[in-house]
Amino acid sequence: MKIALSGYGKMGKIIEKIALDRKHEVVLIIDHNNLDDMTAEKLKEVEAEVVIEFSTPHSVLDNIQVCFEAGVPVVVGTTGWYEHIDELKEICEDTDNAMLYASNFSVGVNIFFHVNKVLAKLMNNYPYYEVQVEEIHHTQKLDSPSGTAITIAEGIIDNLETKSEWKNVLTDGHDVAGEVVKNNQLLIESLRVENVPGTHTVMYDSEVDSIEFKHTAHNRNGFALGAVLAAEWLQNKNGFYSAQDMFRFDI
Numbered sequence: 451m452k453i454a455l456s457g458y459g460k461m462g463k464i465i466e467k468i469a470l471d472r473k474h475e476v477v478l479i480i481d482h483n484n485l486d487d488m489t490a491e492k493l494k495e496v497e498a499e500v501v502i503e504f505s506t507p508h509s510v511l512d513n514i515q516v517c518f519e520a521g522v523p524v525v526v527g528t529t530g531w532y533e534h535i536d537e538l539k540e541i542c543e544d545t546d547n548a549m550l551y552a553s554n555f556s557v558g559v560n561i562f563f564h565v566n567k568v569l570a571k572l573m574n575n576y577p578y579y580e581v582q583v584e585e586i587h588h589t590q591k592l593d594s595p596s597g598t599a600i601t602i603a604e605g606i607i608d609n610l611e612t613k614s615e616w617k618n619v620l621t622d623g624h625d626v627a628g629e630v631v632k633n634n635q636l637l638i639e640s641l642r643v644e645n646v647p648g649t650h651t652v653m654y655d656s657e658v659d660s661i662e663f664k665h666t667a668h669n670r671n672g673f674a675l676g677a678v679l680a681a682e683w684l685q686n687k688n689g690f691y692s693a694q695d696m697f698r699f700d701i
């Protein structure tokens with residue numbers, strides 16, 4: 451496949467390597483030094499068959515728009531724009547465009563997302579456990595909470611009767627016990643620590659014990675491989691998809 455990369459930072463560079471290993475061609479790389487090349491004309495000129503977008507929360511929406519203008523399917527990993535997701539779903543549904551967004555492309559996290567929902571449903575039977583989400587990422591991260599933490603929180607809110615919205619607190623490790631969190635709110639605590647690729651924990655705590663469900667990324671390779679697999683999967687499809695559409699959860 452002829453792949454264009456939008457964003458050539460920590461993720462873009464690993465995605466390029468994996469794409470080349472899988473015998474794809476990288477026909478265009480957009481980064482801060484050549485932003486003028488992110489046009490529908492340029493995508494057509496290089497005959498891009500898919501764009502893989504890992505840039506910044508600030509630039510992602512404009513870049514997706516360019517992909518739509520060019521009619522090129524787009525795989526989006528950039529986080530921090532979640533409030534616009536319904537608009538993009540509508541655009542995809544009303545047009546022939548194809549887009550796949552995942553807050554996290556790793557297989558392990560997508561298994562985690564699925565089990566998280568099952569666990570939340572089960573915990574309706576045990577209301578004396580209080581639930582909380584914690585995410586830890588490197589200090590360059592621009593958004594909080596992480597996109598992955600939002601997906602986890604939505605999975606809990608959709609399945610646990612006591613929670614109807616989430617509240618984020620970005621801490622430097624200070625105790626969150628003093629934070630005002632309403633009973634219906636699910637607390638997402640965000641911590642920023644040097645060099646952490648991404649760690650997410652769901653905690654159910656009672657007076658007598660705690661249950662912790664945790665995913666730890668050891669590096670960024672799983673995210674990057676998942677994004678390339680998504681680009682392959684998206685070929686010849688129209689509409690809006692998530693990574694959950696790619697994976698199988700039947701047992």
Ligand SMILES: NC(=O)C1=CN([C@@H]2O[C@H](COP(=O)(O)OP(=O)(O)OC[C@H]3O[C@@H](n4cnc5c(N)ncnc54)[C@H](O)[C@@H]3O)[C@@H](O)[C@H]2O)C=CC1
Binds near residue numbers: 505507529
């Ligand atoms: N969905 C997933 O599995 C994952 C998502 N992410 C997300 O991907 C995004 C990128 O992450 P990193 O590569 O770690 O960040 P990074 O900061 O290392 O790279 C971002 C790159 O985008 C470039 N950029 C700036 N403006 C741009 C524009 N207008 N168009 C294209 N590129 C532009 C920057 O120059 C930079 O090189 C973040 O939002 C992060 O949260 C990161 C890892 C996994």
Ligand SMILES: O=C(O)C1=N[C@H](C(=O)O)C[C@H](O)C1
Binds near residue numbers: 591596597648649
């Ligand atoms: O910015 C990152 O690094 C990551 N971002 C994604 C997120 O916001 O969930 C995925 C992963 O955790 C790494």
